[in-house]
Amino acid sequence: MRTARAQRSVLGVLGALLLALAAVFTAGPAQAAPPSPGAAADQRFIAPPAPSDAQVGASLAAASPGISPAVNTQHVPAGGSFSCGNGNFCAAVWDPTTSDWKIFFLFACQRYSVSNWLGNGAYYNQQTGNATASIYGQSGNVLVSAPADGGISHGINWDAVWSIRNC
Numbered sequence: 001m002r003t004a005r006a007q008r009s010v011l012g013v014l015g016a017l018l019l020a021l022a023a024v025f026t027a028g029p030a031q032a033a034p035p036s037p038g039a040a041a042d043q044r045f046i047a048p049p050a051p052s053d054a055q056v057g058a059s060l061a062a063a064s065p066g067i068s069p070a071v072n073t074q075h076v077p078a079g080g081s082f083s084c085g086n087g088n089f090c091a092a093v094w095d096p097t098t099s100d101w102k103i104f105f106l107f108a109c110q111r112y113s114v115s116n117w118l119g120n121g122a123y124y125n126q127q128t129g130n131a132t133a134s135i136y137g138q139s140g141n142v143l144v145s146a147p148a149d150g151g152i153s154h155g156i157n158w159d160a161v162w163s164i165r166n167c
Helices: 002-025
Strands: 043-046 066-068 072-076 081-084 089-095 100-106 111-115 120-125 132-136 142-147 154-157 163-165
Touching: 072 081, 081 100, 120 132, 120 142
Parallel strands: none
Antiparallel strands: 043 081, 066 111, 072 100, 089 100, 089 120, 111 163, 120 154, 132 142, 132 163
């Protein structure tokens, strides 16, 4: 009887260790550390005006801009304000399905593939530590090298953009 009880205890401990180990490996990529308490506050930005060729109301054939892997997003009306938090590379892309700007917040350091990013928009590099973002075309060529600059608004035509590495 003692051997069965001891075996169950050992199996229970091993099972708990396996679950803890699985949790470590499925947690996902590491994130950049949040800004220190003394860091400057997040800046507020004004979204660009609506594109001149934007249709009022969503088109049935339109597709919402997307990104992979997924990031936090926010919809902002033309001329509306939003915050691009410290440590983020933020991109404003017109969303024809909602007739407003879709703001993408790229925080984790990696390469992101974009889809349905069309027309003129803007980017803001609020990253820290002199991180330089690279914006790539279809063949992997660098279209724009964007050093961290305190989040100054930069206009861009997203038509040729296929991916972004934010650091």
